[in-house]
Amino acid sequence: MSTPSSRNSSFNGNNFRSESFSSERDLDSVLETGCLSVVVLGASGDLAKKKTFPALFNLFRQGFLQSNEVHIFGYARTKMSDDDLRERIHGYLSHGKGDEEMESLTNFLQLIKYVSGSYDSEDGFRLLDKEISEHELVRKSHPGTSRRLFYLALPPSVYPSVCKMIRSYCMNQSDLSGWTRIVVEKPFGKDLASSEELSSQLAELFNEEQLYRIDHYLGKELVQNLLVLRFANRFFVPLWNRDNIDNVQIVFREDFGTEGRGGYFDEYGIIRDIIQNHLLQVFCLVAMEKPVSLKPEHIRDEKVKVLQSVMPIAPEEVVLGQYDGYRDDPTVPDGSSTPTFATVVLRIHNERWEGVPFILKAGKALNSRKAEVRVQFKDVPGDIFRSKKHGRNEFVIRLQPSEAMYMKLTVKKPGLQMSTILSELDLSYGQRYQDVKIPEAYERLILDTIRGDQQHFVRRDELRAAWEIFTPLLHKIDNGELPPISYKPGSRGPAEADELLARAGYVQTHGYIWIPPSL
Ligand SMILES: NC(=O)C1=CN([C@@H]2O[C@H](COP(=O)(O)OP(=O)(O)OC[C@H]3O[C@@H](n4cnc5c(N)ncnc54)[C@H](OP(=O)(O)O)[C@@H]3O)[C@@H](O)[C@H]2O)C=CC1
Numbered sequence: 414m415s416t417p418s419s420r421n422s423s424f425n426g427n428n429f430r431s432e433s434f435s436s437e438r439d440l441d442s443v444l445e446t447g448c449l450s451v452v453v454l455g456a457s458g459d460l461a462k463k464k465t466f467p468a469l470f471n472l473f474r475q476g477f478l479q480s481n482e483v484h485i486f487g488y489a490r491t492k493m494s495d496d497d498l499r500e501r502i503h504g505y506l507s508h509g510k511g512d513e514e515m516e517s518l519t520n521f522l523q524l525i526k527y528v529s530g531s532y533d534s535e536d537g538f539r540l541l542d543k544e545i546s547e548h549e550l551v552r553k554s555h556p557g558t559s560r561r562l563f564y565l566a567l568p569p570s571v572y573p574s575v576c577k578m579i580r581s582y583c584m585n586q587s588d589l590s591g592w593t594r595i596v597v598e599k600p601f602g603k604d605l606a607s608s609e610e611l612s613s614q615l616a617e618l619f620n621e622e623q624l625y626r627i628d629h630y631l632g633k634e635l636v637q638n639l640l641v642l643r644f645a646n647r648f649f650v651p652l653w654n655r656d657n658i659d660n661v662q663i664v665f666r667e668d669f670g671t672e673g674r675g676g677y678f679d680e681y682g683i684i685r686d687i688i689q690n691h692l693l694q695v696f697c698l699v700a701m702e703k704p705v706s707l708k709p710e711h712i713r714d715e716k717v718k719v720l721q722s723v724m725p726i727a728p729e730e731v732v733l734g735q736y737d738g739y740r741d742d743p744t745v746p747d748g749s750s751t752p753t754f755a756t757v758v759l760r761i762h763n764e765r766w767e768g769v770p771f772i773l774k775a776g777k778a779l780n781s782r783k784a785e786v787r788v789q790f791k792d793v794p795g796d797i798f799r800s801k802k803h804g805r806n807e808f809v810i811r812l813q814p815s816e817a818m819y820m821k822l823t824v825k826k827p828g829l830q831m832s833t834i835l836s837e838l839d840l841s842y843g844q845r846y847q848d849v850k851i852p853e854a855y856e857r858l859i860l861d862t863i864r865g866d867q868q869h870f871v872r873r874d875e876l877r878a879a880w881e882i883f884t885p886l887l888h889k890i891d892n893g894e895l896p897p898i899s900y901k902p903g904s905r906g907p908a909e910a911d912e913l914l915a916r917a918g919y920v921q922t923h924g925y926i927w928i929p930p931s932l
């Protein structure tokens with residue numbers, strides 16, 4: 414079988430980078446070859462086992478990581494052997510039972526080596542460098558041509574020291590055609606000042622091209638589809654503005670609480686955990702102007718512009734909640750007033766969106782798990798069918814689960830009578846693309862880091878603009894000026910949030926539920 418890299422061995426680093434913005438960026442057309450070391454720092458943690466290693470395994474299975482080129486290193490303080498780490502992640506690597514699948518799993522696990530060390534000591538990182546260099550030597554990599562990817566699956570508090578250590582002891586030794594790249598997770602800072610401080614610390618060590626600020630929502634299939642939908646369809650181009658759209662909701666719901674991550678969560682809260690990053694990235698793609706091209710810099714320029722056009726958040730357009738029982742988690746302080754739910758209305762001061770509320774809503778321990786964008790259109794002027802009673806036109810993009818997009822529209826009720834009902838045009842991915850396995854967000858984004866494509870990563874000025882929007886509100890919350898309203902786990906969240914939604918202009922449809930079609 415020809416594999417992605419065996420088909421493209423002639424690509425060198427420069428060709429690859431200049432091609433990477435092309436709209437034809439097929440996954441299998443732009444891989445570099447040569448020795449690749451992927452280092453997962455914080456390998457003992459939750460993200461590493463649930464997301465990072467499984468994503469690496471999926472890339473390996475599909476031939477995007479080749480055993481003759483790649484080696485994977487886990488690094489953390491926990492004392493454990495290579496086999497201990499393999500054992501720890503094994504259960505999270507989904508695979509079939511066939512011989513080939515089992516062989517692939519075994520081969521993948523054999524690529525993993527574990528190095529234990531602290532995040533601020535020379536010894537640990539020297540040892541890590543020694544292990545990486547040995548692997549490079551075995552692979553007969555020419556000095557300076559190797560590729561080193563450091564994935565920081567760690568709390569942000571240790572990013573500066575870890576980056577310092579990598580810079581001092583673990584860099585690819587020359588800049589021939591090799592590289593060293595750093596992937597950092599969110600939350601990147603706690604407010605504008607701390608984020609800028611962190612950015613400056615990292616900028617002293619690495620340039621912007623080496624830093625990949627990951628936001629895994631940007632790797633989700635339907636999030637990646639947003640620009641295509643908006644700018645490749647004549648349907649939407651003339652409608653996507655204040656003349657036709659009444660309000661937009663971007664919603665994240667989880668039907669479970671903080672589940673063992675209460676200690677982390679309590680320091681951040683739902684706005685820093687979900688809204689300031691994941692939902693705001695989706696917001697950018699829904700609201701930004703058309704980029705000049707698909708070059709990462711052109712796209713990110715437009716995202717920055719729309720973020721800079723967001724007006725200060727009005728406290729009366731915010732509802733915060735905390736679910737009953739949140740404080741029972743022993744890692745959460747007794748008197749915590751950290752919000753686990755928030756609805757925040759953003760308003761954009763520009764020609765396209767003046768007056769249109771963008772309602773960002775996120776909550777834990779709610780009645781369902783889903784993420785979606787809901788674009789609600791204005792009523793039809795001079796309505797002769799009295800169709801208003803059914804509800805408005807809505808275009809819904811279901812990011813997860815059951816990826817889909819559907820348009821709620823009024824049609825004639827089938828039958829002899831001339832009456833109308835609300836129905837839908839439905840594109841459900843499970844039904845329409847039955848043979849396609851939708852890649853995990855992390856899989857796609859890690860591949861992008863290896864390919865050097867920064868389109869789906871957050872640029873420093875974008876991050877700054879995002880914090881500028883939320884910092885005043887977050888400071889108010891931190892100072893106790895906006896206490897959360899309690900809500901029952903398994904509910905819709907505080908009733909006040911629905912009231913805010915109605916005040917913002919959202920008209921709820923009664924008696925209509927979209928049911929994902931079954932096969
Ligand atoms: N878990 C998730 O679902 C998601 C996580 N993220 C982000 O990914 C990053 C990692 O998250 P996650 O894996 O959940 O975090 P963990 O709390 O599991 O931490 C990862 C590892 O870091 C080390 N560690 C933990 N706390 C500290 C500390 N205070 N100082 C130094 N080292 C520490 C531990 O390794 P050891 O003690 O062995 O060194 C731990 O195994 C975070 O930035 C998080 O916000 C983003 C999206 C989703």
Ligand SMILES: O=C1O[C@H](COP(=O)(O)O)[C@@H](O)[C@H](O)[C@H]1O
Nearest residue numbers: 629630667686687691784813854
């Ligand atoms: O970043 C985070 O995301 C997850 C939700 O991710 P999803 O892909 O399952 O929607 C969330 O549970 C977690 O609190 C947050 O840190």
